[in-house]
Amino acid sequence: MIRYSSLLTRRTTNAIRVSQRYYSQSFDDPDLFRTRALINGKWIKKPDSFPVRNPSTQEIVAKVSDCQLSDYEDAIVGAKAAFDEFRHTSPQERSDMLENLGNLLIENKQDLARLITLENGKPFADALGEVLYSASYFRWFSQEAVRMYGTVIPGPSGNKQMFSIRQPLGVVGIMTPWNFPSAMLARKVAPALATGNTCVVKPASETPLSALVIGWLCQQAGFPPSTCSILPTSKTPEVGKLLCGHDLVKKVTFTGSTRVGRLLMAQCAQDSKIIKKVSMELGGNAPFIIFNDADLDKALNGIIGCKFRQSGQTCVCANRIFVHKDVYDEFATRLVKRMISTFNLGDGFNEKVTHGPLISAAAVEKVSQLVEDAKQKGAEVLAGGKKAEALGPYFYRPTVLSGVNESMDIFHTEVFGPVASLVKFEDTEEVIRMANNTDVGLAGYFYTQDINRAQEIALRMETGMVGINTGAISDAALPFGGIKNSGLGREGSLHGLEDYTELKSIVLQA
Numbered sequence: 001m002i003r004y005s006s007l008l009t010r011r012t013t014n015a016i017r018v019s020q021r022y023y024s025q026s027f028d029d030p031d032l033f034r035t036r037a038l039i040n041g042k043w044i045k046k047p048d049s050f051p052v053r054n055p056s057t058q059e060i061v062a063k064v065s066d067c068q069l070s071d072y073e074d075a076i077v078g079a080k081a082a083f084d085e086f087r088h089t090s091p092q093e094r095s096d097m098l099e100n101l102g103n104l105l106i107e108n109k110q111d112l113a114r115l116i117t118l119e120n121g122k123p124f125a126d127a128l129g130e131v132l133y134s135a136s137y138f139r140w141f142s143q144e145a146v147r148m149y150g151t152v153i154p155g156p157s158g159n160k161q162m163f164s165i166r167q168p169l170g171v172v173g174i175m176t177p178w179n180f181p182s183a184m185l186a187r188k189v190a191p192a193l194a195t196g197n198t199c200v201v202k203p204a205s206e207t208p209l210s211a212l213v214i215g216w217l218c219q220q221a222g223f224p225p226s227t228c229s230i231l232p233t234s235k236t237p238e239v240g241k242l243l244c245g246h247d248l249v250k251k252v253t254f255t256g257s258t259r260v261g262r263l264l265m266a267q268c269a270q271d272s273k274i275i276k277k278v279s280m281e282l283g284g285n286a287p288f289i290i291f292n293d294a295d296l297d298k299a300l301n302g303i304i305g306c307k308f309r310q311s312g313q314t315c316v317c318a319n320r321i322f323v324h325k326d327v328y329d330e331f332a333t334r335l336v337k338r339m340i341s342t343f344n345l346g347d348g349f350n351e352k353v354t355h356g357p358l359i360s361a362a363a364v365e366k367v368s369q370l371v372e373d374a375k376q377k378g379a380e381v382l383a384g385g386k387k388a389e390a391l392g393p394y395f396y397r398p399t400v401l402s403g404v405n406e407s408m409d410i411f412h413t414e415v416f417g418p419v420a421s422l423v424k425f426e427d428t429e430e431v432i433r434m435a436n437n438t439d440v441g442l443a444g445y446f447y448t449q450d451i452n453r454a455q456e457i458a459l460r461m462e463t464g465m466v467g468i469n470t471g472a473i474s475d476a477a478l479p480f481g482g483i484k485n486s487g488l489g490r491e492g493s494l495h496g497l498e499d500y501t502e503l504k505s506i507v508l509q510a
């Protein structure tokens with residue numbers, strides 16, 4: 001067993017100070033801690049590097065190779081050459097490789113979770129959950145790789161037959177976020193490879209280690225060189241522009257903010273000679289409605305996970321919690337009580353910790369400003385409401401705001417932080433109007449025991465995904481994606497597979 005501290009000394013001369021608290025952290029397999037770029041099957045140390053910091057402590061945990069545009073150019077050209085071969089592998093071969101990959105993630109889940117906690121800050125138990133979630137995409141798409149069905153269509157006459165088949169696209173440019181550095185990469189890379197495409201991945205600069213390790217495991221799983229290059233870089237806007245504008249890149253997929261998604265779509269349209277497919281998983285502002293007939297125990301469990309998972313930093317987190325006036329006070333009291341008795345904020349490697357830091361000082365500042373604006377406009381702080389400076393500059397206390405309304409910035413902004421904003425409502429028309437009063441529509445949730453109401457609200461909610469009596473909707477088998485400014489396309493599920501293919505119609509005259 002290799003100690004994390006000696007691992008850093010051995011493998012990364014650039015790894016600077018590592019706190020004593022990590023000395024108990026061990027990597028079972030030191031090869032999983034990778035800091036070089038994976039370009040066309042080779043692990044390349046670049047002359048420049050950039051630091052990866054632990055958001056709990058701000059310590060530098062690694063310095064990773066900083067790829068330039070020329071490295072991306074090489075990876076794209078390599079991926080195109082690899083595609084010309086890889087597209088002819090059989091679906092069963094691709095399925096086997098993906099299954100191997102999923103199994104490797106599970107076998108190495110402890111180390112992969114350590115990487116996630118180190119660079120993202122989330123509690124270790126949550127990081128372990130993310131690794132399994134990530135593996136579920138590789139496993140699910142391994143089963144789907146062999147089912148890339150087309151259709152046989154009745155022809156206009158007996159001697160004319162019509163078919164549609166699905167074919168891979170080519171090189172896919174993949175840009176992944178820091179909030180689920182392993183799972184969001186899996187959700188894009190798995191269907192891309194399942195359908196015979198090749199990938200060039202730009203991981204979030206905050207969390208490249210969790211991406212690089214998947215590149216390593218891809219190699220162990222049997223994927224040929226250049227099918228999945230992973231290039232850490234600090235030059236995010238320049239690389240985004242290159243991927244969008246490059247004529248060899250046939251699809252660009254991105255998870256992140258609506259602002260950046262819009263920019264990338266414009267670049268795909270303007271800078272490239274070819275029309276590209278895009279998948280955009282963008283921002284949310286999820287409504288979470290608790291009707292007066294809701295099972296409050298279940299609603300409470302639901303909101304704890306849905307609002308505070310990953311300290312509120314998921315795009316499907318409940319952002320506005322609408323509570324019927326009849327149950328508002330009881331729900332608010334119980335929520336605060338539950339948080340006080342069960343939440344423990346701190347360093348994700350501490351076993352007692354349930355909630356970790358935010359990703360950056362800027363994230364803390366944004367949350368702080370939204371809370372201050374709400375307070376000035378009349379919201380009451382029932383819990384938290386301030387930074388947890390004693391723990392470090394990236395910590396914000398889990399917060400409950402009561403009396404939130406449409407005049408407040410927090411109503412219209414994706415908080416991406418641990419703030420539960422409670423909005424009181426009286427009737428269905430009012431709450432549906434307020435829930436839909438946003439330009440985004442990713443996820444929405446509600447709790448009721450009335451089946452007729454459940455059907456009505458599910459249909460009227462302007463979101464791509466709806467949870468009824470649950471705050472947990474994410475699953476590899478379910479289409480994930482939004483409407484309005486929450487983006488384009490679906491990930492996961494059969495539809496997530498189709499988004500990495502081109503549909504070809506064939507007419508055969510006998």
Ligand code: SIN
Pocket residue numbers: 179180184255281313314315316474
């Ligand atoms: C996200 O926040 O982008 C994804 C969350 C999930 O898959 O549950």
